[in-house]
Amino acid sequence: xxxxxxxxxxxxxxxxxxxxxxxxRRMEISRQIGEVKHDLGQxxxxxxxxxxxxxxRREEAEAQGMSGDVIxxxxxxxxxxxxxxxxxxxxxxxxDGQRNIVVVGGKGQLGSLFARWFALSDYPVVVIDKDNLDxxxxxxxxxxxVLISVxxxxxxxxxxxxxxxxxxxxxxxxxxxxxxxxxxxxxKHSGPVLGLHPMFGPSVPTLAKQTILVAPGRDATAxxxxxxxxxxxxxxxxxxxxxxxxxxxxxxxxxxxxSTFVYGYHLAHEDIDLDELLNLSSPIYRLELLMVGRxxxxxxxxYADIILNDQDQHRMIRRYLQRFTKLLDVIETEGRxxxxxxxxxxARWFGPHAGQFLKxxxxxxxxxDDTKR
Amino acid sequence: xxxxxxxxxxxxxxxxxxxxxxxxRRMEISRQIGEVKHDLGQxxxxxxxxxxxxxxRREEAEAQGMSGDVIxxxxxxxxxxxxxxxxxxxxxxxxDGQRNIVVVGGKGQLGSLFARWFALSDYPVVVIDKDNLDxxxxxxxxxxxVLISVxxxxxxxxxxxxxxxxxxxxxxxxxxxxxxxxxxxxxKHSGPVLGLHPMFGPSVPTLAKQTILVAPGRDATAxxxxxxxxxxxxxxxxxxxxxxxxxxxxxxxxxxxxSTFVYGYHLAHEDIDLDELLNLSSPIYRLELLMVGRxxxxxxxxYADIILNDQDQHRMIRRYLQRFTKLLDVIETEGRxxxxxxxxxxARWFGPHAGQFLKxxxxxxxxxDDTKR
Numbered sequence: 001x002x003x004x005x006x007x008x009x010x011x012x013x014x015x016x017x018x019x020x021x022x023x024x025r026r027m028e029i030s031r032q033i034g035e036v037k038h039d040l041g042q043x044x045x046x047x048x049x050x051x052x053x054x055x056x057r058r059e060e061a062e063a064q065g066m067s068g069d070v071i072x073x074x075x076x077x078x079x080x081x082x083x084x085x086x087x088x089x090x091x092x093x094x095x096d097g098q099r100n101i102v103v104v105g106g107k108g109q110l111g112s113l114f115a116r117w118f119a120l121s122d123y124p125v126v127v128i129d130k131d132n133l134d135x136x137x138x139x140x141x142x143x144x145x146v147l148i149s150v151x152x153x154x155x156x157x158x159x160x161x162x163x164x165x166x167x168x169x170x171x172x173x174x175x176x177x178x179x180x181x182x183x184x185x186x187x188k189h190s191g192p193v194l195g196l197h198p199m200f201g202p203s204v205p206t207l208a209k210q211t212i213l214v215a216p217g218r219d220a221t222a223x224x225x226x227x228x229x230x231x232x233x234x235x236x237x238x239x240x241x242x243x244x245x246x247x248x249x250x251x252x253x254x255x256x257x258x259s260t261f262v263y264g265y266h267l268a269h270e271d272i273d274l275d276e277l278l279n280l281s282s283p284i285y286r287l288e289l290l291m292v293g294r295x296x297x298x299x300x301x302x303y304a305d306i307i308l309n310d311q312d313q314h315r316m317i318r319r320y321l322q323r324f325t326k327l328l329d330v331i332e333t334e335g336r337x338x339x340x341x342x343x344x345x346x347a348r349w350f351g352p353h354a355g356q357f358l359k360x361x362x363x364x365x366x367x368x369d370d371t372k373r
Numbered sequence: 374x375x376x377x378x379x380x381x382x383x384x385x386x387x388x389x390x391x392x393x394x395x396x397x398r399r400m401e402i403s404r405q406i407g408e409v410k411h412d413l414g415q416x417x418x419x420x421x422x423x424x425x426x427x428x429x430r431r432e433e434a435e436a437q438g439m440s441g442d443v444i445x446x447x448x449x450x451x452x453x454x455x456x457x458x459x460x461x462x463x464x465x466x467x468x469d470g471q472r473n474i475v476v477v478g479g480k481g482q483l484g485s486l487f488a489r490w491f492a493l494s495d496y497p498v499v500v501i502d503k504d505n506l507d508x509x510x511x512x513x514x515x516x517x518x519v520l521i522s523v524x525x526x527x528x529x530x531x532x533x534x535x536x537x538x539x540x541x542x543x544x545x546x547x548x549x550x551x552x553x554x555x556x557x558x559x560x561k562h563s564g565p566v567l568g569l570h571p572m573f574g575p576s577v578p579t580l581a582k583q584t585i586l587v588a589p590g591r592d593a594t595a596x597x598x599x600x601x602x603x604x605x606x607x608x609x610x611x612x613x614x615x616x617x618x619x620x621x622x623x624x625x626x627x628x629x630x631x632s633t634f635v636y637g638y639h640l641a642h643e644d645i646d647l648d649e650l651l652n653l654s655s656p657i658y659r660l661e662l663l664m665v666g667r668x669x670x671x672x673x674x675x676y677a678d679i680i681l682n683d684q685d686q687h688r689m690i691r692r693y694l695q696r697f698t699k700l701l702d703v704i705e706t707e708g709r710x711x712x713x714x715x716x717x718x719x720a721r722w723f724g725p726h727a728g729q730f731l732k733x734x735x736x737x738x739x740x741x742d743d744t745k746r
Contacts, residue, residue, distance in 0.1 A: 009422075011402045012403070019392075019395055019399070019447070020433045022395060024439050026392075057393055064393060066397050070451060071393055078447070199658075200655055201655075251640070253658070255639065256661050263629075264723065265715060265718075267624070267719075270624060274723065274726060277621060287664070289625075289629075293726050294731040298731070300712065304709045321697060324635045335681060339680065345641060346637040346641045350666045350669045358666075358667040367450075
């Protein structure tokens, strides 16, 4: 190999070793910050501090002839790691440390995630599942929170079968629909009631920057300690009524899952070689294919629950099919002109978001390309 | 503010300033490597070197108690920047520097991207567009390559209207379908002919790691210099017949664009508040919504061309609609059981890819979360 090239490669390797050491040092400082914040009971994620820190480094980078985007991406990646490590240090507790947190269905993925985070915040956590249902009555006797985390098809019956709870105990659920469970909880329990829907899956490594939707049931004041706890974990709380929630979710979840299902179903029946398809895919098609294929690595029962849940959803699905048919008719009878007119109509509805989405997707694609070998 | 916290924040800021300086130094070394490689005519992107470099740093990071993933992500991000900067230094030329590269439609986005890259490699480039069609005959007289980059609906007529080309001149097009343009080029020109389909959009900042699909027409040997040039730019070449290409593309492009179009069309007609929808979206739904919305920031004429292009595609679209209807019938008549059975069928078709896609999407989502404020 050319000797100039060899020498330059050695320089790169030396710089990269320095980089490793520097990042290790930064993470150690972050760890210490986490400790101090834990002592002070301060939230881990402070958007203003993060924004100021990044702006200052961008400016420095640009002054040195480098793109601000690189340093911003690098810092965000390193900060993500620090947030994730934070959980090993635990989080300050906002509620009563003497009273149980009872997670019913706590061996499921989402239930065990919440059980783990309550334990990290030093609450006595009792996990109830099929195999230890007999412990439920004893566990709720001194409970500060009973959290229901069972499949949506079983939520109501599990709520109805609960023993009586202490009058100031918070009763809450994690189901992806809110009307029915909330109604059942309000009948069952006369104390504080909350419907919760975490907008993240069990695979998230940290709760920082994640969202929890909250549908208020009864006596919000008595449940404040719980919402504050979620905030200390780094989550954002978004409050809305159970009705608003369910309407929005049927649009977000049902439509998207269904159209993804149909798309996968069509591919599977078209006699296509998936490997060849992947070879030919541009980054953007590969990303779209990935968003379809990822569905089928998951549990069909979960999606059956979401899609088949109620009659409103069946009606919306039928409307979706009618629109599909109508759009094809427009395209076949009016051709190009009809296509462009309807396309522009949708573009108007998306408004400025469409351009923003396009911009964001470019950044995501570049990230996806980075890891391509 | 707590004095311990203040001191630690100062330490973070100092470490981050060091980071900026270190990355600036690394990019300068990369720039020098680019120069040497340019002198030697070596390709910029060497997968083995990249893999070895990353493996060594991962090991070092892990020895220092850090996750290997962080250093890998950081290095990939920094290397992307270096690849992008490379284009300012130019690329070694593999063809004849005395003969013209003529880009017909070279003021369009993709055409001007190629015109720019040929210029970076020191070819005399002539851009022909509507306003200087009269220069075409003179420009092709000494051309080594005539590259057609006009909308798919105009490709054939533009090819047919070309003046006679030198017998060893390569005639190629960049259209997203290949059968028709290739046939037209083979009739028009008796010398070397190639159908090209770049699997990337005009917004890519670098060609490193991008794919170009190549449908061979005639006299592949005489066009080798062109394919070698693409490789020096960092692209991967994937060869297939025009028939294979068009079949795969109708699946990849037509189906995906159409189902995205229908999904957006449905949302736009459902009387939904998009801002509220975005507030409620989990990262994964937001990403899916983004993949829908991004379509509508783009030119409808381009998509009309792709979707309305030929009758085979109309037939496939009808099959898609039939499958959609069938799946809904299965779900409505058989309920949960039918849903799960059909879901599992699709999962079998995706095979191990489904799990891989799910894994990749988790990494993408984390990246999307990093930039959330």
